[in-house]
Structures are given as structure tokens and as C-alpha cells.
Amino acid sequence: MRVVFLGTPDFGIPALQRIMNYHEVVGCVCQPDKIGARGKTEFSPVKKFALQHALPLFQFEKISRDGAETLRDLHPDIMVTAAYGQILSQEIIDIAPHGIINIHGSLLPKLRGAAPIQYAVLEGLDRTGITVLNTVRKVDAGEIILQKSLDILPYETCGELFERMAQLGAEAIVEALDLIQRGKAVYTPQNEEEATFCGKITSEQERIDWNRPRREVINLVRALNPNPVAWTTVNGKRLRIYALRPCEDDFCGRAGEIVQSGKKVLSVMCGDGAVNIVELQAENARRMDIVSFLNGRRLPVGTVLGEL
Secondary structure, rough: OEEEEOOOOOOHHHHHHHHHHEEEEEEEEEEOEEEEEHHEOOOOOOHHHHHHHOOOOEEEEOOHHOOEEEEEEEEOEEEEEEEEOOOOOOHHHHHOHHHHHHHHEEEEEEOOEEHHHHHHHHHHOOOEEEEEEEEEOOOOOOEEEEEEEEOOOOOOOHHHHHHHHHHHHHHHHOOOOHEEEEEOOOOOOOOOHHHOOOOOHHHHEEEEEOOOOHHHHHHHEEEEEEEOOEEEOOEEEEEEEEEEEEOOOOOOOOOOOOEEEOOOOOOEEEEOOEEEEEEEEEOOEEEEHHHHHHHOOOOOOOOEOOOO
């Protein structure tokens, strides 16, 4: 089939690679370039991939306003989206005979929205997966074509899960395209009563609230690793936290208080017990494991994290 692929971040790259093996990719669409540090233009992963493989590339400030005629001229049989990042109009949805299908990073109808992989970790789920669905005007509400699930590993970070989910998405999309091409696809409506939603991670969520139960704090840190990274403060300076583990010892103390500090361990109180910091990054320093961090400095027992 003639396929137009719409995506922007790394999540869509494995899917695009697999689609190229079985179908003709007649166009790639990604978000406009961003201006990064020092005014340097930054290309998205999908743009870099398209340029490397000489795929026709298109970027629209507003695809529903500017892209319909261009996409129509490509004569696609179907379009595939994977974390593209723009709302599609009905005019865009109706261009291809087989419509648009989307690779979504959850087992719909659970976790509709912008950050399903992060929220699966944040909510402490032990299982998630990929849904391929047809695109309708309501966000992530189309009929399900197929789903593939996987277990979330203990203490797995969002970044680690993201990579496995991207590979699973690649498997799912080629299977879905094959079903559609052979006329074997079954479109199953979602149960609206079971739908849950997740938005983007906000800047307010990034700051660790040590009053929360330690499992919630651990999951927050996992969900925000590698980006945007959970943080706290120590002596008024920001401290980024990449990994925590439950502390096996029982301690008493106020939320955020360091209750154990040695050459290899740094324990902090949460609302219902202590956690051990495993990996962190001090302000104006590199990311390091806790042993390396403690080798160069000491945070005494009684120090309270999170105070400005």
C-alpha cells in the first residue's frame, strides 16, 4: 500500500522502519523544527530518519489548515500516525481510502491522551501495551483494530519501557496494515465507560512531594526518567533524582528528611517510610550513582530535602 507516515519523536522510528519493509512510504510528516539552545535549529527524530532515507518530507505549522492539498496529491491508500502531535481535521482523516490508523501507547480505552507510557509507570501499572486504532475526531476514541500487551518490569523507567513499546508498536502496525490490505481487519468499538485519560506531565508534577507514600514517589521518579526528570532541593539548590528504591530499614522522621547517610547509602523519608537514592544529579554537576556522589560530599542526617 501507499502509506503516508505522520510522527515526530523517537517512538515512531521502529514503526516507520518496519512499514518501509512491506509498503511504499510516499510521504513523512512531522512537526516543524524547534529552536534549541543557543538558537540552533533542532530536527526531530522522524525528520532525521526521513532525510537519511530520502523519503518525501513535509512539515506543516497547522496540518489541518495547510496540509490537505499536499497530502491528497500523494494519493495515499492509508495514513499512519505515531505521536505526531497535531489534531487532524475530518478533511485530513478522509483523504486516504483506508483512512488514518494510529499507534497508541496503552491498552485503550485506558490512558487516552498525550503521555500514556509515562502515566502507566506513574500509576504503578504492571501491564500495558500498544493499541492500533482508526482515527476519529475524538482523541484516541476510534475503533480498535488490534492490541499487543507487555509486562512493565519492576523499577523499569519510562525511557526503558518507551523503547520496548516502540518495538511493540512496530510489530503491531505491520500486522494491522496486513489485515487491512487483505480485508481481514475487525474494527471493535471502545467501551466509553472504561475510558481513562492522561494529559502531558506538568512542571508542577516534576517536583517530588516527600509527603506522598514511597511507592508513589518511586513511580514518579521512574516515570520522569529520562525526561523531564523528577527533582527536589537541598540547601536551596536543585537536586535531580533518577532512581530510588525502598529502604528495608525502619526510620522515623519528617517528610524529606535524610535519616541515613553513609559512604554508600542515602535514605530519605517519605510519607510512609524511607527510600534509598540510587542515582542523582546535583546542580551544575554530572549525573552519577549514589556511591560516586557520596564520595565527594556528605549530606548529614537531619538535612531536609525539598525546602527552598
